[in-house]
Amino acid sequence: MEIVCPAGTPAALRAAVKAGAHTVYCGFADETNARNFPGLNFSREEMQEGVRFAHAHGAKVLVAINTYPRAGSETLWRQAVADAETAGADAVILADPGLLDYAAQSHPDLRRHLSVQAAAANADIINFYARAFGVKRVVLPRVLSVPEIAAINAETEVETEVFVFGGLCVMAEGRCSLSSYATGQSPNMNGVCSPASHVEYRETGEGLDARLGGYTIHRVGRDEPAPYPTLCKGCFTAGGKTGHLFEDPVSLNAEQLIPQLAKAGVTALKIEGRQRSRSYVAQVVRNFRTAVDAQAAGRPIPQGMLASLSEGQATTTGAYKKTWR
Amino acid sequence: MELTVGANQFFWTPEAWSSLYEDLAHTPVDRVVLGELVCSKRLPFYQDRIPAAVTTLLEAGKQPILTSLALVTLKRERKMTAELAEMGIEVEINDLTALATLPEGARFSVGPLVNVYNESTLAWLAGRGATRVCLPPELPIGPVRTLAQAGRDLGVAIEVWAQGRLPLAISGRCYHARRHGRTKDNCQFACEEDPDGLDVRTLENRSFLAMNGVQTLSESHACADYQVELLRDAGISALRLSPQTGDFAGLCRLWRQRLDGEIAPGEVAAALRRAKPDIRLSDGFLTGASGAEWSGARAGS
Numbered sequence: 001m002e003i004v005c006p007a008g009t010p011a012a013l014r015a016a017v018k019a020g021a022h023t024v025y026c027g028f029a030d031e032t033n034a035r036n037f038p039g040l041n042f043s044r045e046e047m048q049e050g051v052r053f054a055h056a057h058g059a060k061v062l063v064a065i066n067t068y069p070r071a072g073s074e075t076l077w078r079q080a081v082a083d084a085e086t087a088g089a090d091a092v093i094l095a096d097p098g099l100l101d102y103a104a105q106s107h108p109d110l111r112r113h114l115s116v117q118a119a120a121a122n123a124d125i126i127n128f129y130a131r132a133f134g135v136k137r138v139v140l141p142r143v144l145s146v147p148e149i150a151a152i153n154a155e156t157e158v159e160t161e162v163f164v165f166g167g168l169c170v171m172a173e174g175r176c177s178l179s180s181y182a183t184g185q186s187p188n189m190n191g192v193c194s195p196a197s198h199v200e201y202r203e204t205g206e207g208l209d210a211r212l213g214g215y216t217i218h219r220v221g222r223d224e225p226a227p228y229p230t231l232c233k234g235c236f237t238a239g240g241k242t243g244h245l246f247e248d249p250v251s252l253n254a255e256q257l258i259p260q261l262a263k264a265g266v267t268a269l270k271i272e273g274r275q276r277s278r279s280y281v282a283q284v285v286r287n288f289r290t291a292v293d294a295q296a297a298g299r300p301i302p303q304g305m306l307a308s309l310s311e312g313q314a315t316t317t318g319a320y321k322k323t324w325r
Numbered sequence: 326m327e328l329t330v331g332a333n334q335f336f337w338t339p340e341a342w343s344s345l346y347e348d349l350a351h352t353p354v355d356r357v358v359l360g361e362l363v364c365s366k367r368l369p370f371y372q373d374r375i376p377a378a379v380t381t382l383l384e385a386g387k388q389p390i391l392t393s394l395a396l397v398t399l400k401r402e403r404k405m406t407a408e409l410a411e412m413g414i415e416v417e418i419n420d421l422t423a424l425a426t427l428p429e430g431a432r433f434s435v436g437p438l439v440n441v442y443n444e445s446t447l448a449w450l451a452g453r454g455a456t457r458v459c460l461p462p463e464l465p466i467g468p469v470r471t472l473a474q475a476g477r478d479l480g481v482a483i484e485v486w487a488q489g490r491l492p493l494a495i496s497g498r499c500y501h502a503r504r505h506g507r508t509k510d511n512c513q514f515a516c517e518e519d520p521d522g523l524d525v526r527t528l529e530n531r532s533f534l535a536m537n538g539v540q541t542l543s544e545s546h547a548c549a550d551y552q553v554e555l556l557r558d559a560g561i562s563a564l565r566l567s568p569q570t571g572d573f574a575g576l577c578r579l580w581r582q583r584l585d586g587e588i589a590p591g592e593v594a595a596a597l598r599r600a601k602p603d604i605r606l607s608d609g610f611l612t613g614a615s616g617a618e619w620s621g622a623r624a625g626s
Contacts, residue, residue, distance in 0.1 A: 068440055068442035068443065069443045069445070070442065070468060071442065071444055071464075071467075071472050072444075072467070072468065072471040074443050074445055096442065096446055097421070097446045097450070098443050098444070098448070098449050099445065099446075101445060102445060120421075121398045122397050122398055122402075123403075124406075125397070125420070125422040125425050127425070128421070128422075128424070128425035142497075143396070143398060143496065143498075144497070148398065148399075151400075170496055170498060171541070172396055172494070172495050172497065174440060175395070175438065175494060176494040177461070177462070177491075177493050177616065178493050178494055180615065180616055181491065181543055181609075181610075181615065181616035184609075184613075184614045186463055188440060189442070189463065189464075209528070213615060213617075215529075215531060215533055216531075217527055219528050232494075234527075235528060236525045236527060237526045237527075237528070237530070238504060238525045241504060242528075245504060245525060246500060247498075319497050319498070322508075323508050324497075325497055325498045325499060325502075325509035
């Protein structure tokens with residue numbers, strides 16, 4: 001299976017390629033992609049250079065242009081599609097129907113992948129995207145179990161790509177405005193979720209409060225590590241019960257499910273983390289390359305390689321197991 | 326401007342469900358969206374009542390519209406979605422899956438849970454038969470104005486979320502079930518206990534969100550009372566009101582009075598507070614720095 005690896009910077013791209021990535025994905029340094037963080041992403045020149053480097057090493061580059069273009073400013077997103085093609089990208093990853101339509105009409109030879117931000121969660125809609133816009137691959141939303149993924153693959157010619165490691169959206173991707181409700185900035189409009197600009201840590205008598213947009217959603221004792229206050233992983237109270245009502249501060253690790261995902265017909269495994277350091281990326285990529293090579297050779301997947309890299313040390317297989325719901 | 330009543334987002338008893346549409350027949354609203362938006366497991370409890378509600382609304386001169394689910398994953402849900410058009414009334418798509426399964430050439434509406442953020446997507450939907458689009462609630466007034474203009478050029482009516490708890494997220498996971506230590510498949514319909522959603526508070530005990538099965542809403546009730554003139558000037562053709570418990574029919578009448586200039590800006594908000602003194606209102610998505618903000622707070626109401 002193909003591993004699709006994150007590159008937030010040119011250095012991370014080179015590290016991922018050298019570590020054995022079949023494919024890397026990255027974005028331009030603006031609001032056209034869903035990891036629009038300060039200090040991250042690629043200039044036009046860096047993208048051209050990155051594609052050259054990857055191609056020279058036999059790896060592919062996908063360019064994520066997966067926020068929803070702002071009314072009145074669509075040129076920025078269309079230019080990003082054009083520039084990805086000029087840079088020699090192997091595909092663009094898009095979510096917005098209007099932008100997909102534009103890309104299909106104006107850049108028909110540029111391969112189109114459907115972003116997870118489109119949350120296409122069944123074979124009917126995936127086949128529809130293929131008919132309407134010539135989409136060749138879909139990144140599946142993190143709401144599906146492995147048998148459901150297998151059922152989708154049985155009904156579509158479109159390749160499927162699934163997340164196997166890193167941060168985990170609990171909500172259907174591209175269908176969530178929790179962040180803009182609290183901070184004014186959202187994944188769909190701005191390419192950010194629970195942005196650092198709205199995070200505040202406050203010392204209290206007992207420890208540390210983590211606030212987002214003025215809402216306290218984490219509280220830890222002295223000397224405890226303070227998790228980043230991502231909204232859906234915050235601590236809340238409802239009906240007299242306090243806890244992580246939406247999701248625990250866990251990250252996804254579906255490494256051990258690789259054989260099942262292969263059997264389900266999945267084409268590519270995606271690693272989240274364009275905001276991560278190049279050393280993190282290199283280590284994760286190396287481990288996943290070892291794992292997919294083991295899978296291809298019929299050997300067992302090595303155990304527990306990545307435990308120390310997981311956020312907060314706790315991991316989940318998310319929706320891939322039906323009981324997660 | 327016209328008034329549209331959106332799909333009831335909550336799980337009400339079958340009797341309460343029917344009463345809502347009987348009451349709405351006697352209100353000055355123009356169209357009513359009905360059917361199941363949030364969770365396919367709820368539908369069997371009131372499905373057989375939909376034809377009667379449709380008849381009641383038609384006889385009262387309202388346009389009934391049937392909503393799709395917001396997130397379609399299961400085989401059963403795909404079947405449900407494919408069968409929407411069989412009812413013979415207009416369908417409101419709230420997941421593009423419904424568009425994929427509508428008969429070729431059918432006219433349809435687009436609900437607030439479809440991502441229509443720009444003119445190209447609006448034009449693409451218009452080209453496929455969309456006649457009406459309720460914009461995503463998180464859109465600020467600037468893009469709303471641009472899309473209203475584009476809608477006018479394309480002959481698509483543009484609608485804005487004006488009243489009721491905001492649909493902020495939809496998930497594969499049922500939070501009501503999780504809170505009760507159950508899974509979605511064995512939820513035992515925990516969401517039925519909370520006909521307006523269950524308040525989710527922050528650690529400093531501030532009201533923040535509302536849990537509604539697989540859906541997460543704002544705890545505050547959106548209220549575009551102070552934006553009516555702004556929206557009218559922008560060319561918005563209808564405001565959307567979302568059902569809630571209490572005197573919802575009365576609230577619909579109040580909104581009609583507000584649109585007709587019979588009551589002043591702030592009067593809808595004031596009435597909501599009289600009915601429920603601790604209600605929190607918001608209009609920040611349209612004109613504030615964040616969705617939870619309330620412009621009335623500055624005006625002292």
